Amino acid sequence: MKLAALVIGGAVAICVLPAFADEAPIALTLKDHKFSPAQIHVKANAPAQILLTNEDSSAEEFDSSALHVEKVVPGGGKGIVRLRPLAPGKYNFMGEYHSDTAQGVVVAE
Secondary structure: OHHHHHHHHHHHHHHHOHHHHOOOOEEEEEEOOEEEOOEEEEOOOOOEEEEEEEOOOOOEEEEEOOOOEEEEEOOOOEEEEEEOOOOOEEEEEEEHHHOOOOEEEEEEO
């Protein structure tokens, strides 16, 4: 039973991973509670990944209701934010814990 679950889980992972393997993750840095770059460009109608490097000493949450994404990255840590295929447009994101300064936008084109 456990072996069957592992085999099925592995097969699902193999089917899902190639969707993100075509493009390298987009580098995004958080420093002094600000995102850099503040504007990220992705290909419309294709999945994408953001590699968020948190250079601050405190944790931050990448948060976007427009992107339907939340990801906490510890201080001094890194995290992958996976984006679903997006229709052309602009999608705001922010740092939940420092929303007054940590803001950005994803542009799908």
